[in-house]
Amino acid sequence: METKFTEQDSLQLINQMIQQAQNNFQKGAGNITIFWGCLVAFTALLNFTLAFVFPGAQSCYVWFLMVPGWIVSYLMGRKEDRSAIVKTHIDRIIHSTWLAFGISMVILQFVFWSVAFYFDEYRHFTMMTSVILIFTGAAQYITGKACRFRPYVYGGFIFWLGAVICFIILREVPFHFLILTVCMVFGYIVPGYKLNVKAKEHV
């Protein structure tokens, strides 16, 4: 049997339900962020170590680890997407933001390597970490603002700060990898972990 209720009750119910639909964090929502944080931090540390063993540019080949990283990340995202019991407009914004980030990263690599081959010039690679950190910061900041989760917003600022520091020490390329590692820990891993804790509380 259905209960008839007053207009006042209606408005209260509408407000209550709309609030319920907002800020819904799915269990394990921070897993992809933690995965990327760990993978990039590990690769950056490996690059830092290898840079002293092989002084040339060979150590940079470790970044090919990002290719399987994208595959794993895609599979994780697909699994998360399929098991999601609700999809909000915010989810779409966040998904689009990171898709735009991924496309930007591919174009960025294309541009940097094209310049290198065209002009036989490699000095612009010293800016690579700074540029990547600027893009990462922007994507993380937008994600944090969209889902109203402050640790992600602060994460965005950490990446931007890292970008500035890398630019200040532009010639010390191996140390860019150390800064990148620190940024990954405090910009990705810690906020991702906090998001998982918050999502667990919501379940």
Added chain:
Amino acid sequence: MFKELDPLLHSQLRLAVMSLLIGVEEADFVFLKEKTGATAGNLSVQIEKLKEAEYIDVEKTFQGKMPRTICRITPKGVQAFENYVKTIQTYFNTNNK
């Protein structure tokens, strides 16, 4: 003279479902059940009524071997919801005068 409220929406559970769906792109039956606190049987009946009125789309799929029911609000449903809210506002505006 008060405009009559849409009887299909002026029911606690159906309004709750519509209020949840208005804020999301799509929602699983499990989500709606969890948020409204309704029983599965009652929720199914009310979802069916909203579907018949073309206020929501219902998609039945499988996740592995588990059946899933995904609900989305339709443009007609959005319009009906907006009209419902506007009508309620006229009730309050008149009472406050």
